[in-house]
Amino acid sequence: MTNRDNASASQGSGGSRIVAGARRTEWGEQGEVSPSELREMGYTDFEPFEPFVSTDLAVVVTEKYGKDPDTGEWGRTLVAHRVGCSQGDVLFSKGDLILELSPHFKREADQHSARIDANLHQFSPVEEAVENFINHSCDPSGRWDWSRLSSLHIPLIALRDIHEGDEITYNYLTTDEGRAPGEDVGEDDFVCACGAECCRKEIIGFRPLSPSEKKELEPIVSPYLRSILREQELGG
Numbered sequence: 465m466t467n468r469d470n471a472s473a474s475q476g477s478g479g480s481r482i483v484a485g486a487r488r489t490e491w492g493e494q495g496e497v498s499p500s501e502l503r504e505m506g507y508t509d510f511e512p513f514e515p516f517v518s519t520d521l522a523v524v525v526t527e528k529y530g531k532d533p534d535t536g537e538w539g540r541t542l543v544a545h546r547v548g549c550s551q552g553d554v555l556f557s558k559g560d561l562i563l564e565l566s567p568h569f570k571r572e573a574d575q576h577s578a579r580i581d582a583n584l585h586q587f588s589p590v591e592e593a594v595e596n597f598i599n600h601s602c603d604p605s606g607r608w609d610w611s612r613l614s615s616l617h618i619p620l621i622a623l624r625d626i627h628e629g630d631e632i633t634y635n636y637l638t639t640d641e642g643r644a645p646g647e648d649v650g651e652d653d654f655v656c657a658c659g660a661e662c663c664r665k666e667i668i669g670f671r672p673l674s675p676s677e678k679k680e681l682e683p684i685v686s687p688y689l690r691s692i693l694r695e696q697e698l699g700g
């Protein structure tokens with residue numbers, strides 16, 4: 465789901481252009497966990513569905529996160545955008561639904577997948593799906609709503625009013641487990657370039673956070689990370 469190459473580079477000087485509009489996902493990919501398997505895994509209310517994706521979104525090239533070290537190209541990010549709107553126009557009000565994650569799942573992680581449970585990773589079968597361009601921010605504009613997980617509906621909700629051109633972001637620390645105790649650098653670690661006043665700079669996942677930092681994030685982290693927190697509390 466994430467676009468780590470963007471987030472790993474240093475901050476640029478801004479500026480962006482639109483390269484793609486919102487696209488819907490399609491069904492079917494090899495290695496995908498089937499609906500009946502998902503129901504057996506405990507997602508008892510799951511029925512295949514077409515995820516909601518607002519049409520007021522666009523993927524844009526941005527210099528904010530620097531260039532991709534592998535391709536040498538500027539990174540991309542998801543922004544609020546509607547033709548004819550100008551800066552200052554509110555496209556999403558606080559609490560609005562922005563999009564839902566594609567209801568496709570694998571047992572193994574990949575670059576863009578999001579961990580839902582120990583052996584379940586959400587992914588989009590469409591490479592250019594807008595959900596793959598949501599960057600991390602330490603002061604994000606959105607958060608995932610986990611309340612409908614039994615049906616695998618995972619909506620992204622606006623945390624504040626979002627204006628034309630604003631980035632759609634969430635806090636990766638609410639979904640990424642990060643390095644295990646004793647592990648050196650995790651492959652998902654990166655230096656943050658979100659530009660927020662409260663920026664943590666080094667993003668190394670949920671596990672290595674201090675107990676108080678974990679407690680602070682607890683209300684919005686994924687149920688999987690909450691289960692890790694419970695285990696750690698029980699383990700002392």
Ligand SMILES: [Zn+2]
Pocket residue numbers: 601602603656657658659660662663664665
């Ligand atoms: Zn940051």
